[in-house]
Amino acid sequence: MERLKSFVELFQRQRRPGDFVFATAFMVFALVSLMLLPQETRWVEKTPLFAQPAFWPAVGVFMMVGFGAIHLIGSIASERSPGRGKEVLYWARSLEFVAWFLAYVLAVPVIGYLPASILFSVLLVWRLGYRSAQSFALAAVFGFAVVAVFKAGLNVKVPSGALYAYLPDSIRTFMMVNF
Amino acid sequence: MDALLSGLSLLMSFDVLVALMIGSIGGVVIGAIPGVGPAVAIAILLPATFALPPLVGLVMLLGIYGSSMFGGSLPAVLINTPGTAVNALTTYDGYPMTQRGEATKALGLAYGASFFSGILSILALILLSPLLAKIAPMFGAREIFLAALLGIVLVIVAHRGQIAAAGMMAGLGILLQSVGMEPVKYTMRFTFGQDWLTSGLDLIVVVLGLFAISQAFSLLVDPESAPDAAPVKGGMGKEMLGVLKYKRVAATGSFFGVVMGMIPGVGEFTAQFMSYTLARKRSKTPEKFGKGSEEGLVASESANNAVPAAAMIPLLALGIPGEALTAMMLSVFYVHNVVPGPALFRDHIDFIYALYIALLALNVIVILFMLVSSNWLIRLIRIPTRFLGMMILMLSFVGVYSLRNSAVDCAIAAAFGVLGLILKRLHLPVVPIILGMVLGNIMEVKLRAAMARVTSPLDFVDRPIAAFLAIVIVVIIASSIRAAIQNHRLKIAH
Numbered sequence: 001m002e003r004l005k006s007f008v009e010l011f012q013r014q015r016r017p018g019d020f021v022f023a024t025a026f027m028v029f030a031l032v033s034l035m036l037l038p039q040e041t042r043w044v045e046k047t048p049l050f051a052q053p054a055f056w057p058a059v060g061v062f063m064m065v066g067f068g069a070i071h072l073i074g075s076i077a078s079e080r081s082p083g084r085g086k087e088v089l090y091w092a093r094s095l096e097f098v099a100w101f102l103a104y105v106l107a108v109p110v111i112g113y114l115p116a117s118i119l120f121s122v123l124l125v126w127r128l129g130y131r132s133a134q135s136f137a138l139a140a141v142f143g144f145a146v147v148a149v150f151k152a153g154l155n156v157k158v159p160s161g162a163l164y165a166y167l168p169d170s171i172r173t174f175m176m177v178n179f
Numbered sequence: 180m181d182a183l184l185s186g187l188s189l190l191m192s193f194d195v196l197v198a199l200m201i202g203s204i205g206g207v208v209i210g211a212i213p214g215v216g217p218a219v220a221i222a223i224l225l226p227a228t229f230a231l232p233p234l235v236g237l238v239m240l241l242g243i244y245g246s247s248m249f250g251g252s253l254p255a256v257l258i259n260t261p262g263t264a265v266n267a268l269t270t271y272d273g274y275p276m277t278q279r280g281e282a283t284k285a286l287g288l289a290y291g292a293s294f295f296s297g298i299l300s301i302l303a304l305i306l307l308s309p310l311l312a313k314i315a316p317m318f319g320a321r322e323i324f325l326a327a328l329l330g331i332v333l334v335i336v337a338h339r340g341q342i343a344a345a346g347m348m349a350g351l352g353i354l355l356q357s358v359g360m361e362p363v364k365y366t367m368r369f370t371f372g373q374d375w376l377t378s379g380l381d382l383i384v385v386v387l388g389l390f391a392i393s394q395a396f397s398l399l400v401d402p403e404s405a406p407d408a409a410p411v412k413g414g415m416g417k418e419m420l421g422v423l424k425y426k427r428v429a430a431t432g433s434f435f436g437v438v439m440g441m442i443p444g445v446g447e448f449t450a451q452f453m454s455y456t457l458a459r460k461r462s463k464t465p466e467k468f469g470k471g472s473e474e475g476l477v478a479s480e481s482a483n484n485a486v487p488a489a490a491m492i493p494l495l496a497l498g499i500p501g502e503a504l505t506a507m508m509l510s511v512f513y514v515h516n517v518v519p520g521p522a523l524f525r526d527h528i529d530f531i532y533a534l535y536i537a538l539l540a541l542n543v544i545v546i547l548f549m550l551v552s553s554n555w556l557i558r559l560i561r562i563p564t565r566f567l568g569m570m571i572l573m574l575s576f577v578g579v580y581s582l583r584n585s586a587v588d589c590a591i592a593a594a595f596g597v598l599g600l601i602l603k604r605l606h607l608p609v610v611p612i613i614l615g616m617v618l619g620n621i622m623e624v625k626l627r628a629a630m631a632r633v634t635s636p637l638d639f640v641d642r643p644i645a646a647f648l649a650i651v652i653v654v655i656i657a658s659s660i661r662a663a664i665q666n667h668r669l670k671i672a673h
Contacts, residue, residue, distance in 0.1 A: 011343070013340055013341070014340070016604070016605050016606060018601075018604065018605060019605055022601060022605055022607075026347060030347070030350075033354065033369075036369070040367075040368060040369045040370070040371065041366070041368050041369070042364070042366040042367075044364050044366070047364070048630065050626050050627065050630050051363070051627050051630065053361045053363070053364050053366045053368060054368075055623075056353060056356075056357045056619060056622070056623045057353075057354055057357040057368050057369060059350075059353055059619075060350045060351065060352070060353030060354030060355075060356075060357060060615070060619065061350070061354055062350070063346055063347065063349060063350025063353065064347050064350035064351055064354065066346070066350075067342075067343045067344070067345075067346030067347035067350060068343075068347040068350075070343035070346075071343040071344050071347055074343060087604065090400060090604065091597065091600065091601050091604070093400045094396040094397075094399075094400050094596070094597050094600050095597070097395070097396050097399045097400070097568075097572065098396075098593045098594075098596070098597060100572075101392070101572055101575075101576070101589070101593050101596075102586075102589065102590060102593060104573075104576060105576065105580065105586050105589040105590075106586060108576075108580070109584075117573060120573065121569060121573060124569045124572075125566065125569060128399065128403075128565045128566070128568075128569065129403070129565070130563075130565075130566065135566070138566075139566075139569065142570060142573070143573065146573055146574060146577065150227060150577045150581070154227045154230065155230060156226060156227050156230070156577055156581040157581050157584060158577070158580060158581055158584070159584055
């Protein structure tokens with residue numbers, strides 16, 4: 001028993017709130033990947049081990065399982081810091097901004113890069129609690145500047161919005177190419 | 180000499196010079212804003228540089244990489260918040276000097292030390308290049324495989340106290356790089372029957388998620404803060420020359436920066452730690468370290484700014500990136516069909532020299548810019564953090580979406596953004612995921628090529644460099660296990 005205790009103490013480390021949750025989730029992910037390894041990779045006949053398509057995914061998964069287990073043992077063996085629930089809630093709060101980001105992504109091909117960027121920056125700034133006209137103006141200018149620099153200046157590949165098709169002939173092509 | 184002049188002529192084009200200016204000054208600006216950093220900036224700009232000629236794109240990214248640490252020392256000294264992660268040690272002595280009313284002196288010394296080491300490291304590398312050009316062709320498939328394996332081992336053992344976390348993240352990186360259709364037997368790996376996974380996970384999508392989007396989420400979720408800093412008074416130029424009082428400390432820091440920068444997976448933190456520890460050991464006033472020591476400041480800043488040039492060595496000579504930033508730059512090479520490795524040193528040494536001269540020039544541009552712009556840069560420190568989060572999120576969209584106009588890529592990047600945020604909160608390492616992806620791919624390709632000519636395991640290490648690398652790997656693993664056991668015994672004894 002003493003030897004087991006000593007062995008477990010070998011893995012002690014500084015543990016932050018939420019460490020155990022992450023270590024457990026990662027271990028579950030690693031074990032699920034291990035179970036799926038035979039299904040999600042192929043074993044090809046008459047091919048040496050190192051050239052098997054399954055070889056490198058297996059290396060990655062075994063590293064995840066092995067090191068993940070040590071990490072989890074370390075989490076269990078280390079002194080717990082309070083605040084696990086609060087920390088997990090903090091992670092969950094980021095999901096709101098995932099939604100904001102994806103809404104922006106989906107809006108671009110529909111309403112166009114420039115309108116979507118200005119709308120996104122102004123609305124997000126409002127959501128973040130800024131209420132002054134200066135903040136909204138700065139956000140709008142930033143949205144415009146990003147589009148001007150990347151789309152008009154550096155010609156990065158961002159499709160024009162479907163709504164641009166309804167613009168007057170005189171500015172439609174200009175908007176499609178630059179904004 | 181001809182190659183050097185040829186390299187110089189490559190740089191003498193309007194596009195390259197403009198890219199150099201934008202990269203250098205942009206890097207300082209980005210470095211000065213706490214919460215952005217070169218990784219975020221490079222990740223965002225990466226897709227935009229694909230449309231540029233290789234040298235122009237690389238010079239711009241190199242400018243950001245090499246100059247961000249100059250800018251990062253500004254908030255580290257003035258408000259005790261490092262602009263980039265590697266400026267953390269600068270706060271130990273820089274901020275106490277500011278509290279004593281010596282902000283100008285601290286900034287001057289930090290800039291001077293960065294400049295001194297930047298120049299010294301590049302000169303050392305220019306002198307080393309002919310030697311590297313001779314050694315690099317000795318690296319065949321098995322040597323490159325072993326060097327990549329060494330990189331993985333080093334990135335794991337270099338995370339002291341977090342070896343298990345670094346190992347599992349490196350494993351995750353290796354798994355992620357294998358997702359999709361593999362190019363030899365054309366079988367699917369971990370695609371779950373989904374078409375959108377057939378082409379695999381793009382490194383840039385993962386990088387942008389882990390570095391840029393995670394940072395944006397972190398700034399958006401955290402409460403608002405708008406740090407303030409008092410303006411800097413007095414002439415900076417004279418204070419910069421103060422570094423000459425600590426030539427030996429700066430030279431030692433540069434030496435550690437060059438050596439550690441060249442070793443994949445090690446980088447700035449180890450170089451800084453070694454430089455700082457040695458400077459304190461040799462100092463006549465070791466008790467001042469951490470309380471506003473000028474020597475400590477010089478030791479820290481000289482070590483971190485010597486790394487960028489040195490980190491380009493394994494990338495250029497072997498095609499093996501040592502850390503996340505050079506891993507991102509590797510993408511620029513691949514996009515332009517410029518394959519870094521022994522052949523680049525053999526056939527395009529002028530291209531290599533052009534990059535070194537660009538690094539040299541960026542140090543000069545940056546130091547001139549810093550002389551006149553410190554007070555202007557202080558305004559950037561004051562950008563409210565949540566507003567900054569919105570800016571980074573919007574810029575991240577360009578980086579991800581412009582790759583292949585895929586909303587799925589954006590969703591994947593957002594998922595990695597959440598993962599990056601969690602890792603950051605738990606103080607777990609992110610870089611091993613990126614290196615696992617890049618080095619995992621290199622290992623897969625090179626091992627397959629190397630094993631075609633190997634009949635017994637000993638054949639694999641029958642060449643001197645391969646044997647040397649194999650011994651180094653075994654020694655590193657054995658010594659880190661030994662160190663862990665000794666540490667444990669010491670703990671029990673106490």
